[in-house]
Amino acid sequence: MRTYLVTGGAGFIGSNYIHYMFKKYDNEIRIINVDVLTYAGNLENLKDIENRENYSFVRADICDAEAIAKVFEENDIDRVVHFAAESHVDRSIKNPEVFVKTNVLGTLVMLNCAKSAWELPDGTFKEGKKFLHVSTDEVYGSLENEDEFFYETTPYAPHSPYSASKASSDMLVRAYMDTYHFPANITNCSNNYGPYQFPEKLIPLIINNALQGKDLPVYGDGKNVRDWLYVADHAKAIDMVQEQGRLFETYNIGGHNEKQNIEIINIIIETLQEMLPEDDERRKLVTTKLIKYVADRKGHDKRYAIAPDKIKAEIGWYPETMFKDGIKLTIKWFFEHEDWMKHVTSGDYQKYYSEMYK
Ligand code: NAD
Numbered sequence: 251m252r253t254y255l256v257t258g259g260a261g262f263i264g265s266n267y268i269h270y271m272f273k274k275y276d277n278e279i280r281i282i283n284v285d286v287l288t289y290a291g292n293l294e295n296l297k298d299i300e301n302r303e304n305y306s307f308v309r310a311d312i313c314d315a316e317a318i319a320k321v322f323e324e325n326d327i328d329r330v331v332h333f334a335a336e337s338h339v340d341r342s343i344k345n346p347e348v349f350v351k352t353n354v355l356g357t358l359v360m361l362n363c364a365k366s367a368w369e370l371p372d373g374t375f376k377e378g379k380k381f382l383h384v385s386t387d388e389v390y391g392s393l394e395n396e397d398e399f400f401y402e403t404t405p406y407a408p409h410s411p412y413s414a415s416k417a418s419s420d421m422l423v424r425a426y427m428d429t430y431h432f433p434a435n436i437t438n439c440s441n442n443y444g445p446y447q448f449p450e451k452l453i454p455l456i457i458n459n460a461l462q463g464k465d466l467p468v469y470g471d472g473k474n475v476r477d478w479l480y481v482a483d484h485a486k487a488i489d490m491v492q493e494q495g496r497l498f499e500t501y502n503i504g505g506h507n508e509k510q511n512i513e514i515i516n517i518i519i520e521t522l523q524e525m526l527p528e529d530d531e532r533r534k535l536v537t538t539k540l541i542k543y544v545a546d547r548k549g550h551d552k553r554y555a556i557a558p559d560k561i562k563a564e565i566g567w568y569p570e571t572m573f574k575d576g577i578k579l580t581i582k583w584f585f586e587h588e589d590w591m592k593h594v595t596s597g598d599y600q601k602y603y604s605e606m607y608k
């Protein structure tokens with residue numbers, strides 16, 4: 251039975267990945283989820299699997315080398331899937347320090363602990379051990395022309411403190427692969443959406459605000475482009491890269507689904523109107539009149555677009571969920587999880603929201 255150490259498993263993508271893995275492998279694998287539970291981490295995301303015998307949760311900070319080394323000492327870890335990070339660009343603009351600490355130093359701790367646990371006296375590594383570092387397309391910077399795409403060979407040019415910290419963490423993983431022949435892969439993925447996404451990010455924020463008849467804030471002219479991928483497709487890609495990818499390689503993961511932010515907002519409004527029952531009071535609230543253009547994000551990247559050609563050619567992965575279907579699945583999930591939304595938007599979220607959008 252393979253043992254996985256997943257970091258950041260109570261966040262958005264990490265929890266979706268854990269759900270995906272148990273659905274796929276059931277009792278053939280064991281997962282240890284290490285998460286310190288920042289504002290973005292929420293054990294409610296894993297409620298339905300928390301009692302599985304092949305799952306355990308360790309509350310620890312990835313910057314705490316002792317705590318992480320202990321997890322490796324007490325368990326024979328076969329795979330590390332490293333999601334834990336500070337992930338929100340707007341927060342990084344206001345408070346960069348924690349991004350450097352968690353994303354850079356935390357990744358270094360993860361690399362060191364895995365290396366110590368897996369390295370043999372002759373400097374090679376135990377058979378079959380693998381580390382996957384989950385990164386972002388934002389490390390490549392911003393595209394201006396429609397015919398340009400991010401490839402694995404595109405030079406790094408991060409702009410925000412968030413993307414600079416992720417780029418630095420990628421460089422550390424590359425350095426461990428190059429220097430020690432440390433068995434790892436890096437994946438650089440585009441914007442994810444789907445269940446359990448925290449409503450500081452565009453799609454869940456717009457869904458939540460629209461259902462309450464609140465303003466829908468659009469940064470700048472709303473024409474910035476992101477390449478949206480349904481989160482379950484990302485989870486599948488990560489598993490396929492780890493099992494079928496070539497070690498030491500980077501794989502770009504993307505949705506082939508570029509849209510301007512304003513298009514996304516209009517699609518959400520239309521889909522909500524379509525999906526809300528006839529007698530639901532909220533139907534009256536959800537209208538394009540809620541759209542409000544607000545000050546632009548500082549240093550706002552214009553366009554991201556991944557060319558997922560390598561992962562398709564080498565591994566056979568491609569984005570399966572069309573946006574029109576993925577957005578319905580996402581909205582349906584939010585309809586069915588109103589309590590989840592209430593819990594995550596109480597307390598600190600209100601403070602964050604009023605400071606961010608004042
Ligand atoms: P998220 O913010 O929803 O979750 C991050 C998780 O990491 C939370 O559970 C949080 O508690 C945990 N965490 C934060 N600091 C920690 C620390 N010091 N120690 C232990 N745990 C800590 O993030 P997400 O959107 O799920 O992103 C997960 C990963 O995927 C990140 O590395 C991010 O850079 C990358 N990524 C995200 C997207 C996206 O669209 N969301 C796209 C590409 C790549």
Ligand code: DAU
Nearest residue numbers: 337338339386387388440441450451452467468469474511
């Ligand atoms: O590209 C991958 C990245 O996607 C990940 O690495 C990040 O972790 C993830 O947060 C995401 O970053 P973005 O900055 O692209 O996502 P966000 O949802 O914050 O914003 C998407 C776009 O929508 C962006 O152009 C900014 C805009 N936006 C966002 C918010 C929250 C608005 O116009 N209004 C808003 O209120």
